[in-house]
Amino acid sequence: MASSSSGVRSWRTAFLTLRDETLTSPPPHTLFALLRDLVLSLPSDSLVAAASDLPPHEVTSDVMLLAELASAVSECQGAADTLVRVCHLIHDVSCRILREIDSASCTVMLSFLQKTVECSLGISSTQSIILESTARMKAVTEILDVLRFTVKACGRNNSLSQSTQLIRLLLSVIACLHFELNNLFHSNGTNTPAANSGIGDSKWNGLWDMQTIAFSMIGDALSRTGSSMEANLWQSVVEVLRKLMDFLASKNLIVENNAMSRFYTTLFNCLHLVLSEPKGSLSEHVAGFVATLQMFFMYGLPSRSSLPPATTGSKDKSFSSPDMKSGQLDCRQSEHGRYRPPHLRKREGTKINLVDAQSSSVSEPSKYGFASSDSDHSDSDGLVKDGDRYRTSKVRLAAIICIQDLCHADPKWLTSLWTLLLPENDVLQQRKYQATLMTCLIFDPVIKIRIESATTIAAMLDKHSSILLQVAEYRDSSKCGSFTTLSSSLGQKLMQLHTGLLCLMQRETHSGLLASLFKALMLLISATPYSRMPGELLPTVIASLRARIMENLALKNENIGLLLSDLSCLGTALSKSPPSLHVLKLLEEGASGHTQRESSVPLLLLQLSERGRHPAIRFEAFQALRAISHNYPNIVNRFWEQISATVYELLQIQILDDSSSEVVGSCTGEIGKTLGSTMERCIMAGIKVLDECLRAASGFKGAVDLLECRLQDIQQISDSSRRKRISSAPSYELDGLGASSNYTADCQSGCEQWNGMIEKHLPKCLPHASPMVRAASVTCFAGMTSAVFFSLTEDKQEFVISSAVTAAVKDAAPSVRSAACRSIGVIACFSQIVSRSRVLNEIIRAAEFNTHDPLASVRITASWALANICDSLRHKATELRLENSAGEITDSKCISLLVESALQLTKDGDKIKSNAVRALGNLARFIRFTHHSITNDRPSSVSYSALSGDSQWLERMVQAFVSCVTTGNVKVQWNVCHALSNLFMNDTLKLHDASWAPAVYSILLLLLRDSTNFKIRIHAAVALAVPATRLDYGSSFPDVVQGLEHILESLGSDHSSMPSSFRYKDNLEKQLTSTTLHVLGFVSSADDQALKDFLTKKAPFLEEWFKKLCLALKEADDQPSASETASSENHGDGSTLYVPNKAALSRAMKSLLDVYKHSNHQTVAQRFEKLANGLT
Template sequence: TAIGGTVSPGNFHSFAFQDVCAVLVQACQLVSLDQEHLVSKVCQLIHHLLNRYQVMVDEQNLNFLLSYCISALRQCSSWTHVEILQALAALVYNNGPKCQKYLPDLLGKAGLLLQFSDPAQPDVELRRAAVRSMANLCLSVPGQPYLDESYRSVCFQTFLSVLQSSKTADVDDITFCMLLQSALKGVQSLLNGGKMKLMQTDQIGALLAVLKKCMFHGLPGLSIEVPTALYPAPLPQYDKRSPVKQEQSEPATSNRRKKCKGKQKKGEFGEEGREDSGDAGNESVLGADMLKLHLGDVQNSPGADPRPRASDVCAGKDPLSSHPTGWKLISSSESEYSDTEGGIQSKVRSYQANVRQGALACFLSTIKSIEKRVLYGYWSAFVPDAPGIGSPQSVSLMTIALKDPSPKTRACALQVLSAFLEGSKQFLSVAEDASDHKRAFTPFSVTIASSIRELHRCLLLALVAESSSQTLTQIVKCLANLVSNAPYSRLKPGLLTRVWNQIKPYISHKDVNVRVSSLTLLGAIVSVQAPLPEVQLLLQQPSSSGLNSSGSATPRRFSSCEQWRKALPWAGESPLDNPAGCAPPEPCWLLCLCVSIIALPREDSCSDSDANFPSLASVYEPCPLRLEALQVLALLVKGYFPMAQSYFLELGEVACRCMEEMDPSIQLHGAKLLEELGTGVLQQHKPDSPTAPEQRVPVSVVVTFWTMMLNGPLPGTLQNSPHATLQTSACDALSSILPEAFSLLQADQQILCVTLLLGLNHSENPLVKAAAARALGVYILFPCLRQDVMFVADTANAILNSLHDKSPNVRAKAAWSLGNLTDTLIINMETLGQSFQEELSDLLLLKLLRSATEASKDRDKVKSNAVRALGNVLHFLQPCHVANPRFREAIKESLQALIATVGSEATMKVRWNACYALGNVFKNPALPLGEAPWATQAFSALSSVVKSCKNFKVRIKSAMALSIPSRRECYGSTEQFCQIWSALVVALQRSEDTEDFLEFKYSSSLRTQICRALLHLLQLARSTDLPLIGGSLRDHGDAIKPYVLQYLRSSGEENEAGVHTDLRERERGLQGAIDHLSGIERELQGKARVRVSLYLEDVLTNHTNATDGDAAPVPGPRGG
């Protein structure tokens, strides 16, 4: 004790850890185990020194001290065991991997810790000390082996039994709380450090049940009985409420209204140590996972009583003070609490709040250890649902967020709810309440919709009631997570309007974190399922709509934005000042707000927490706020481009200004905004765009826009930036230029763009190189560039360079660009003819063929585009190439690669691209399709796939490929031709056979493509083919007839192969087959005459009668 008394933590650095360990070892050597009073004192010394000074014990001394403690537990009287276990807990803390040889003694079948932590153990202090030691053993050490599965299971069951136990009358509240906290800490350590995955339903249900019980432990005014296990169920789970004594709840209620002392409790935010988190009633710190919030969001924060609660705002702490990364484990003096009844009650409530926080922290870890699809089976146990008529609402996480008197606990509950909502989009997508359901039962979709509505209601209620900035931030973040995952298109409108109107005032809140999270929420609203009609109406609202006095800063920002807009050099000249049909009646409020936050000087009225950002405090708003405004602006442009396009040039100016700043993060998001503006214009000008030509951004304005960018900071960013991510985004932005605008840029600017991208393709950074390779793949499709043989050659060489990069991402982007490059070769071949083919170097063509063949053996992301490129190059080859000995081997290898890919176990995208590629190969008349051995293999692979592949899009592409050869001789022998015919007949009969329900949506396209292929074969058939075709029709004609009639009668559609056929064209195809076959059949004599044409004429007659007479529908095919 002398050491502890004379050395303070401040000057302890002069003592080496090994000296302390040596003192402790010597003390143990001096005190024999029969001197029990001294043994107790030595253990107190171990506990005190290790805990207070965070001593790291070396392995040799640890072994000695652990042996001493274990022997003492076996030999000394029971009255010493608590002190010995406390010393043991301090020794094993963060030393679990070094304790492996002692685990049988501690955690084995008759292990000491199991004995002392047994539920039958009458001494609760002893049980608590044992559980704490066990929890400290479960702490993980990075890079060190973790507990074996058997020991993990033993510990988990021990912690679970502790949490399931009830407090008996002889145990005081504080001791019981500390016991629960130790068990919760142990479970969290197992889940976090041991990467324990909860798989068994009974294990999950039992843990969630105790966590739910502990989440509400000691919550004033509420007492619930939770079953020993929860079970996955779609319907709300029953909570049996226990009657609560009035006298229990009154002190808590009145206490919430009292002012509390402004003085922070001693030791409240102590450093991480070996002691229990509840020794002084100080609130536990929840660990790194609970604190992933900008700028230290989790602080004391008031709850959801509609009145501001002074009692909850009292223990304020600087938001940027240190956050321990684990549970807070250091004790403080118990003298903070008086011995009066009120002081004891206050202490008990503090310990109970710690249990609730510990349970919520453990729940957060649990969520990460359970598959989401399993977790959502317990949705109704933790997420509120609208109460039925006359029945109370079930308790949920929102109960804590609204009613818990502890501000930190409310914030924790909101964080857990956020984690619950994260990734819930697929689960929530079943919700539907757009129409009124009048049924005897409530569908699951309506139940989920009701839960979503109740979440909106509760969170908005909490928002209005909360006055603490830190908890407000959590509420708004939780709302943003909800908005990002809810299926609003399937819900009655109005939910987003309420969120929108209630969040507006918080954009000018005094706390910067609240303002940032409010912008995040607005970003979620404008990005969810965009464009939503409800959000379009909100964006068109007058700027003052929904604002109260606390939001008075916003209209002034709006008018400033308008003034700034008018001051721009092109104001009054822009064709966008009043483009036909696209200017909203009043400028978009959100757009102007974001621009003003990004580009205008800060407002003095709302920045009292901005001292955290001194470097930016002088001119602009704090950096996090400006970054969030930039992201919201980019989301707004992406989802609602027509709303933003009347500010097109002004937004370009904003992007330019951001890219000129010194802060790389501002530059980065400026580049992302630029990319979204470019992409918005590209989407508008697509051939299939729903936007009328007169409502699009005029090409002349787009030229002005890109001229401004290329004369601004964009080239410098691309050339000189030390930040790879920024260069990558700038590359992506440059690739979003409209091709029509690019062709109108000055020649030197066009050359600048191309030169920059070709140069960046040699970057050493894989991110930049991948972006440059992709951008070249975009540029190669530009009409003004693709006909330039020199540019095609330069781009091809650059892409081939990237295709051999060691980075898989670079190779994947290069393969995509290679596919585009080879698409260009085909376009040029069809439009420019032989002149372009002759200009392109044979050597380059051979390199393309070999590189694409090699890439087709790479991983699937590379392979899918490599096979596309192979098909194009093989289609492009001329007779001179096919005859060239240098090409012969490369052609053979590339064809074998394609055929192997069609029948491989690769992803479906790879396989359908390979089928498509073989179809392209069949288009090249220079390739010897009829007699080559590879042709037989190709037809065989496609015939197999069209019958049996589980993916219908692969079947469609294979049927399309089989219908491409234009001459009968291309199909080879009669035997091969008839094998293809038979495969297609079988495929048609199996066109509804699938185990995957999602494939059914492609079945119509599959039948269409197979029928086209069958008619194509009939139009080419020879007399020698007819006997086998006739036999096939005798056996299967009745089965396929309804499908053929359905094909003839279906309305014109563009099938999966991209081929559009109308009714008349289909009829002409059938008539052409009849005419062709009739001519052949007339030439046949006697018994050899096979009347296939009669079958087709019967089909045509049936079709004509049904069409002309508006007869009853033709009986559908089997199963349909």
């Protein structure tokens, strides 16, 4: 008792004296002496013992004073030992006293510990040599203990600055530990200390234990800071993690024991927290992280699993086997023993423990059993399994989650590392030293790890990777040679992914794993370019999914969630474009006769869409049927009656009716709403299937494109080689099929189906309570063709038009109005519609009404319909050359409405602006502008009774075109070029008198020269070729000639365009050649001297250019079939043979010859005369 009181008295005397002496803020060297003489001179044990008898708040206050003063003397000579001794005293006191400190005290303690690490333990500091290795490790241990006590005493209410300070301190501690680790490693030569039994084991394990503690505390701090962490601190943590993980990989430190397993888990969890909230680029670290993480995919597992190989053969040619074609993969499932409760299971190790003394000498290697049920691994016990004595499964799981984090951060980072993560061969064979994510997915005994593996594979296949995989191409490994291209490597990986996922899909029963498998498989199907893979691959996928669905249906209690995922994957596979001949053959199995009806995919989907099924299942079945209808229209068209009856039955269900207990039953609240919403989606999907069937039967190929004969003559574009794919039109042709085998629409069949649709379904669909159902119903009209429409009776035609117009004007739902506008836009393309004045006025006003809608989605379709209406009017006024009798075209108010609406829409967004420009261009083609009279000599193709326009419309149109070409996107710009072509062809204009003409010509030349988009340049060249006379170019003629020549001369060296535009380069060269020949045909000796001098200067280039054209024309004359096959035969470089127009070529050369003769350039004139004579 006396010694206790003496110790308390000594404590209080020392600290009271210390407080008194420091009131005057003495200099650091004085403080250093005070600490040494007043506190550190006393026996440490007596001070620690006295602390137990003092009030906790007094001890806490004194300890904080000690830490604050010690921090102040850190710069003094010899301060390293003092700081370590103070830290030792604080550590021993903290072990005895449970302190509660405030935020300010926490900051003081963190600052003190940071100074201690920097001054006494810093690697770069010369003072670090004062402490020998053992003392340094003891100091680090005490610092970590003090940190733990401090953080615990402060609770979880640390501020952001304190958490940041704590992380920086811990990073310094880890750097010190890493330094010690390196020293220890090198002192043992090439062997790790763990490899030498009994030598350095305690120190080796101690180092890893301390790092485990440090990273655990960093992880806690990172969890608190979250997204608020500073970018530079985040970068520091990343660099420390990368350095340590590189060390693990370079030294192959994959050790299986308790200490190392805890360390790996803590390290990877810390990495997960950093990767999940990236604050900067990880591109330079990804390769290092992935290489190290991949080494832990099989951590803790035996070299040979008790699971036998999943299949006896893993060659890719197995895809052509009968079992593969039927969807039954040869992947035998392992036989599991009878379930044993955990307390009866034999406790076995996974590997001889090299470090643990108790197990290093006598330990039998054991084998994992294959776990595929939750009974083996409880969600609450953290993946504990009796065979997993070191909890190594946690390490594997953490490593895979880190890979997943990298995928979510940016998938592009991993694309170059797929070789490490995904297999190229033998996916069904287990591998110990070259493990991939598929190895974990197929062979890991822990179900959670397998689920995370599937999720990570799905993350790798999402977003950016789907673009990269479009270059994938499968080649047999025997044909690849010693060098494997990127496309071939990706093709091999896709093949192995298909093999593994399809095998697991057939074998597994765990619902959670199956859900992850289906998600990964769906993304794999979406990303795979099946046209570049083996033809049997996609049918194999479809057959496997069909087999799985049938197995599910055979169960007494079918799993609705898995069935939905299966159907969704099946729908994705059936919707892959381009359609496959092999898939068509698979779908035709059992579809035409009564044999094998159960195995037919269409019949199976029809069965799942029938009454009695869950609405969600019926919805997915309809989605898959719609995919078949779109890609393989001749298949589903055979089942029109069944589909029609099923959808009609759906329409009988009144969701809000109390009698519809079959669907909604007694459900109330959110459950009832969900069922009702699902049923609405189901009805909508059914109507969309009918829509696809109607489009196929009608031969719908998109809205009628009213091409203009005069523009077709000007354009030199090989349309046969650039077929435009209309996404809303069914796929009537399949690669590999002859023309006679492709689907041919029957107008009579389409008419019959449309009659049934109008009589039975649409009267119930159009007034439906659900907007999505009404929108799908109105959209059906957008798939109608002109032939089918005019084959209907007049009352049904009136029904179609009135339904679309009424929905566009009166429906309250924006989606319905948007769908109605699209239908109006399609109907407006029917040539005879513009002859019906009343109908035309109705659809004009309906479209114009929706151009004022607040939603852009409605204005987009309304402006599209408006442009189509103007296109039809232009077609009627110019091409058909019909008289405006009995108000056939329309009245002036409607034309004025179209002009004003289009002008207003040019100020809207780009998608709307593009349609508005197209509308104005069509109107500008046929409107007679009143202040211009037809006095020129050009023949007019416009009826004199055509509508006259406002004198200000022309100027406003031109202003709109100029504004749009400078502010609009690519599509707007090439629509402006096309609109200017239409404007130039207006026979009522005198282009040479127009004040705006020079500016317009300059804009077209700039687009032709500077645009990075070849389509824009092509349309600009077409517009420049429209003026029919030299007079139309006016004062801009010399600029046009010189501009075209410069562009033609520099075309071969132009590399500024976007890669996506390169496929149009051949067409651009053709169009530019045609336009240049057209313009050169107008040059004469009467032109300005500057232009003639320019042509003389460029004579060598023009001569060579004309020689090439003459040669091409001569070859075409020698081989008459060449011109016929030019548009379809491609040369090796992708270009097509271009044969110039002989008349245009001759006219251009004669014009130049005239210029050179009158300019006294006889030598040049003789060469051109020789070329001209060669054409005759």
